[in-house]
Amino acid sequence: MSKSLFLAALGAGAMIALSVGTAPAAAQAQPRPDTEFCAxxxxxxxxxxxxxxxxxxxxxxxxxxxxxxxxRNTGD
Structure with missing residues (x-):
């Protein structure tokens, strides 16, 4: 395998790893409202x-x- 082909494959693998690794974190990062009532x-x-x-x-x-x-235990 030539050096440029190897580097291209390595770069593509790194991009996939980054996109897969950050997608679940972004989906779970929903901001919670912190209202005066909650405070x-x-x-x-x-x-x-x-x-x-x-x-x-x-x-x-x-x-x-x-x-x-x-x-919460009785739902009342």
Whole structure:
């Protein structure tokens, strides 16, 4: 195999590896909104995340912006 053909194959392989390696990370990198509501709830009950719907979700509870609190284990 000639040197230029080898380098072309190596470059193509590197480009494929880079595109495959970064695609899952880009698909998962969805920004979570951090609203004022979520910041207040995080101060009261740390350890949760702000959902894309603007709800503050902890392992035990879901805090809705309208003031409703649902227990995650019962769905109430």
């Amino acid at each position: 207040k709830k995080r101060a009261q009950d740390p350890g949760g995340i702000c959902s894309p719907k603007g709800e503050y979700v902890t392992p035990e509870k879901v805090y809705l912006p309208d003031g409703t609190v649902k227990n």
